[in-house]
């Protein structure tokens with residue numbers, strides 16, 4: 001009896017130690033370099049989100065006919081004058097910024113539809129895990145003691161994370177717009193052709209497609225809530241679609257990073273050709 005009680009308490013103690021629950025912040029039994037992943041994730045997110053936020057507010061040199069930076073596409077309004085490399089007025093859906101636009105805000109098309117992409121990424125299940133670990137250290141990694149904080153789950157201030165399933169609809173709409181802009185980049189002044197910028201923009205749309213269709217909410221929407229795909233005797237097209245989404249979902253982290261980096265690269269490429277720093281090779 002005594003021996004059984006002793007074994008039981010030993011097992012409980014071991015469980016506690018493996019989970020890194022003892023000691024202060026960042027205490028753990030892990031012997032690997034567990035901090036590399038959260039630290040590099042934190043730096044990477046600051047770099048890329050920082051660059052894209054700066055460019056979204058800056059909104060200069062975002063256009064080089066027929067290329068448009070994904071930081072401002074699709075443009076609802078565009079500055080009528082004073083912004084070098086701005087999107088032409090006739091390319092914006094509603095023309096120039098209206099007179100009522102507050103003077104303290106930059107006239108950036110990024111404040112409108114491209115903001116949907118930010119909402120989609122910020123509430124993404126992968127990014128949540130990444131910035132909870134990398135930025136807020138809650139906890140910084142598995143089996144590592146986190147920063148002391150009362151756990152409330154995604155309630156209170158984080159309630160907005162539940163909007164992810166709705167931001168998906170915005171992201172799907174943006175995808176259509178970005179493919180449209182990519183295909184439009186085959187035409188310069190009404191003539192068919194192709195340039196490096198066309199390939200860069202299409203690659204951007206393709207990577208964003210991979211990211212969006214691997215979304216957990218999309219996967220749930222197309223089949224995750226069904227009990228059976230084959231109950232009616234045949235494998236349904238919906239099942240094939242769900243399988244494709246599952247393949248992408250398993251690689252969601254990779255698509256999250258590649259698409260983020262490529263959005264920044266696409267913007268930077270257009271910035272370089274728009275400023276005349278490099279020449280776009282095209283037919």
Ligand code: FES
Pocket residue numbers: 120124125126127164211212214215216217218252
């Ligand atoms: S879970 Fe990442 S985009 Fe939806």
